[in-house]
Structure formats: C-alpha cells, structure tokens
Amino acid sequence: MNPTDEPIAQVEQDHRFPSGAWKGFFLQPVLPGKNWMELNLTFRDGKLTGDGRDRVGEFLFRGRYELESGKCWWTKQYVGRHSIAYEGYNEGKGIWGVWTMPEVRTWRGGFRIWPVAMGDPTGETLKEQVEVPISVDVDTIEVADPLAV
Numbered sequence: 707m708n709p710t711d712e713p714i715a716q717v718e719q720d721h722r723f724p725s726g727a728w729k730g731f732f733l734q735p736v737l738p739g740k741n742w743m744e745l746n747l748t749f750r751d752g753k754l755t756g757d758g759r760d761r762v763g764e765f766l767f768r769g770r771y772e773l774e775s776g777k778c779w780w781t782k783q784y785v786g787r788h789s790i791a792y793e794g795y796n797e798g799k800g801i802w803g804v805w806t807m808p809e810v811r812t813w814r815g816g817f818r819i820w821p822v823a824m825g826d827p828t829g830e831t832l833k834e835q836v837e838v839p840i841s842v843d844v845d846t847i848e849v850a851d852p853l854a855v
Contacts (some may be wrong), residue, residue, distance in 0.1 A: 715749070718749035720773055722796045725749050728756075730819030732805055737761070745819060754780050763787060778803070792817065799827040 717725040727746045731740035745758035746800045749771060756767040762784060769792070776796040781803075784821020794803020800820025807813040820827050 715751040718751075718814035719772075720749075722776060722798050723771060723773075724821050724823070725747050727822040728758075728800075729822055730800065730817065732760070732817040733815040734813075735815065743819065754778065800824065 715831065726746070728745040728747050729743065730745070731742050734741060741761055743758055743760040745756055745767065747754060747756035747767060752770050752772070754767060754769040754771050758765055758767065765782045765784045767780050767782055771777065771778040778792070778794050778796060778801050780792050781789050782792060783806065788807065790805050791808055792803060792805045794801045794817065800818060802816070802818040805815055805817050
C-alpha cells in the first residue's frame, strides 16, 4: 500500500443504516398523495451518498448521519435541476422527517424512506382476507311448515 493512500472505510455496520436498496415517499401539497422514491444508498463513516429516482426525475444524494442520535441531513440534487434539503431521524424503522426547497422556503413537506429488505414499516400494506363458509349438513336441518299456524 502506498503511504499516501488512505484506507477505504467499510460500509456502516449499524443495523439502522444498511447500504443498498431503499424506498419511500415524500409528501407535497401540490402533488397529492405519496410520491414514491427508489434509492440506492451508501452509509460509510458518517457520510451518506447515493442516487435514485422519483416522479420529478433522477437525483443524487449527498449528506451525513450520526449514529448516536440517528439524525440525518442530506441534499437531493436532481440531475440538471433544483435541489431539496432533507433532515430527519432514524429510530430503527427507516428515516422520517421534513424536506425543504432552499430557493422557495415555503415549499416543504414530510418524507419517509426505509431499506427495501425491511418491508414497508408504515403498516399500510394490503392483505386479502376471505371468510371460510360453515359446513352444514342439510339432511339434519328441520324446516318448519310455513302453512302451520
């Protein structure tokens, strides 16, 4: 190893910050509903990097995180477009918080992202459920005579 080469830090080992595929959404009043994001994130030595895409376009992530507090800050830079500032917390079920658009401070909203391997922590997954019919032996049913009074 060359003495001027710095060792490359390993990816984060804390279970709250796994590198790899993440997903989530942001909320914005002018775009009703959940606006979904697909992300590929790397957590290493307090630094967060990555890329992704959403309905606005492709973007790059650059920021930092703290293991002690779980706090995270990053900039989402859309390729050839504007940037968005994010600030949030990771409490073991992904990262949630608030985004703001620096150029238009009144543009802000909530967000939530999580590792794909975790599954959706928002608890809003759809489940199919069917009631099983009761088995009835029709030969043993006594029917009253409708003409008998």
